[in-house]
Amino acid sequence: MLWLIFALLTGSAALSILWPLIKTPRGLSQGATEVALYKAQIAEIDRDAAQGLIAADDVESVKADAARRLMATETPARTPPKGRGSIGRFAVPAAAFAAPALAIGLYWMIGSPTLPDLPLEARRAASPERNELMAAVAKIEAHLAQHPDDGRAYEVLAPVYLSMGRASEAVRAYSESLRLLGETPERLAAYGEARVFAANGAVDSEARQAFETASAKMPSLAKPRFFLGLAAEQDGDAASARRIWSALLAEAPADAPWARVLRERVAALPDGASPAGADAETQAGPRASPGLAAKIEAMPETERAGAIRGMVERLATRLAQNGQDLDGWLRLVRAYAVLNESDKARAAVSDAKRNLAADETAIGRIDALARELGLEG
């Protein structure tokens, strides 16, 4: 049905261009209109004179004016318009082909043909569970609209936002809860984390400050330390990252689910001799997944995985629209590798290379990453 409408629209547009070939045009030359106009004008002068709008002794001279103009038009010395055998026979069909081609090309770039209509009623009917969650969110939001000073409500809402992929709203909710309920290390860490998600994985200075404060207040808390390590890594300071993460690993409980992943992460740092706590298992295991920033955080709360996938999808959509973002591509390839979706990762590598074909250093960096992640071949 969708494609039928696309076809109908395209067809009618092409038809509108081809119309003059289907129905031979009958146009009026300038001369014919002018003659008619001035004749009408002369008649009108009589009408105006009868109404007293033109003085009686002026009627003749005004008429003479119009008649002069009439005579000037009656000898059109213009070349008669061409019909058959002209350039139009080729230009018109060419345009009828070019216009839809242009439209399809442009729509391909900016449209989302796979996205169906999503009327609210239908969405409500389709997913009652999600609907319940959303209804709960809406209820809390309505409550907050009336009682904007209820910090507890913000605290409940924030992680839900995060799991729904609405990271920037999560940031706002956490900052409200910080303001209303006061700073605790956990709250600061959660706030920072939301900021990182909202910034597509980048640790900005605000987030970093939150982690530093949290870490200073409660040094045993793992989350801020992990992100501080990530911040160091993003700054290119691999040594600090290794130091922070190694210390974290050394203190980690033996059964901490994130410890193994973090070890791999440390191993992947540049010049990565394995850290003190790393065991043989990691060394021998497949070097599949460095870059596990998000996944570690996902471990304690499984819902987080949804949020991460949402983020990755958004990144992919953005890159599909604008492929000139090298860092974006690198992040996407890494993310797919993390999610163990090596087919998609490979596809992203080739997409990235196609988009950035003109940029040799970019190609080099993409290849290097693909090698590093074992995505070749």
Next chain:
Amino acid sequence: MIVETGHYALVLALALALVNSILPAWGAASGDRRLMAVAPSASIAIFGLIGYAFFALTYAHVVSDFSLVNVVENSHSAKPLIYKISGVWGNHEGSMLLWVLVLSLFGAAVALFSGSMPQDLRANVLAVQSWIGSAFLLFILLTSNPFARLGAPPLEGNDLNPLLQDPGLAIHPPLLYLGYVGLSITYSFAAAALITGRIDAVFARFVRPWTLVAWICLTLGIAMGSYWAYYTLGWGGFWFWDPVENASLMPWLAATALLHCAAVMEKREALKIWTIFLAILAFSLSLLGTFLVRSGVLTSVHAFASDPTRGVFILAILVTFIGGSLALFALRAGGLKQGGLFAPISREGALVINNLLLTTCCATVLVGTLYPLALEALTGDKISVGAPFFNMTFAPLFVPLFVLMPIGQNLAWKRGDLIGAAQRVAVAFGAGVVCALAIAAWRGGPVVSVLLSGLAVYVIVGSFADLGRRVFASSANVGTVVSRALGVPRQALGTAFAHAGLGVTLLGLAATGWGAEKILVMKPGGRVAIGAYELALDSLFSRAGPNYTEIVGKTIVSADGRVKAVIEPATRFYPARRMSRTDAGIATLGLGQVYVSIADPGENGAVSARIFWKPLVALIWIGALIMAFGGGLSLSDRSFRIGVARRARKVAALPQPAE
């Protein structure tokens, strides 16, 4: 499915507009009939496609499809249906879509109703219209796409700005755009005439009805907007000299001048340069208005959707189209043939003065609007040029215009008789003086108001003086009078009504001087007298609307102990946007109005109230309706239909607003 096909239709419209920008103009230049003949069918198809896209966006708003960014940002599932529909153009993206829809509507109307036009002129007109269309479609698709989608749609939207949740939004922008954007067609005609190099009566004859259509819509749109501001902004004013209001007033002044000028050009082949220039100017001012409103350089009640990044794009469009047309104008203006000659004192001469005054008015408004912006850009100082500036500059220009209007109507073409004309308006002048004296004796009041009402009466009577004299001339026989009255050309009748309408508006404006205003804190049971009326605040209570809660102050208006009206001024709170707006309570009594707006309900059950008595205020808008009616009468005149051979066709029909 509907949403994405609408998006595609919009893209397709752009592609078609690009084709239509090139082929017909090429055909007109090379004399190729086939290429020229692409223009009408393509123009109609462009309108169809944009219409479909507009329908798709409307559908998305109606069903609350929150996968569209535009719907999320401007709609709410609890919003009443009418605001879901009018909310489509109550935001930047949607209003730009309405803009191009109206643009394409005029293109399609020319394609359908101008069969008697010379083919090359029509091809060029439609090509120029498509240039404008392409530029704005590109602007929409690249910077303000209403069809941008969200992967993870939220379950609720941000609602529409409460100031815009009003029936006014359903009517005002479409009407205003029909006028504003309708002037694009006069621009296209001027550009086409410059390109073909034939600037003559044919051009003037075909451009006039379109100017008239645009002018009627613009008149109604401005009046509607002013009434809307009057009852929702809550401080009783109806015109604020706000830059956005000025942005619509300037094209109106230019269009009014153009309307008069084109008449001279058509009948007498004079004032050609002026006509072309005004046609370009009118639309350039429309574009300027679009730039001011849409780029966010202003911050006013209308700047509900501003984004500075878009400004540059519109500025580029503005510079291209104004600059391009003026360059073309400079190139061709030298080669114009001398038209019909006329004496200084003649209908033509009077219309020249009208033009000078109107364009000067336009220039003062332009200065008053742009000066603060320029100053802010250069020095960073923020100043506001308000009513005092405009009253000082605008009024001295408009008063002579009013004085000369009836005289001009009584002058003959080519060579007029000033003394004769003055004698003919003497009755009107007498009526004005008598009226002013009577008012001064009866009411007293501000001298300006007395003088202006005298002037208004003079204009109203003077507008009909000429017609009356002709209809009732010497013979008192009823039969002759009736047949003469029926024989009056509708154009002349239209002129009389339009001029009289202006007089009626002036009377309404003059009467503001006798109004009264009180600001006080009222409690239920409180009473206050204003004008000849007594107001009692009966009760204060809160009430829930579909997406707002309101506090209503039920007020009883009575005179001489009898209840005249019950009004319910309210202050509304919209939780989705956390914004309030007032809803004035207005009782129309005769032609005057009692206007009450309440605000800040306090803890102790009291509200602060602004109460106005505005005598004859309704005349301001009634005058605008009369002006538009006059325009409509003139449009229906048979002289606008031009018969060529047997293919007589209507040149102009009033286009219906789409959707």
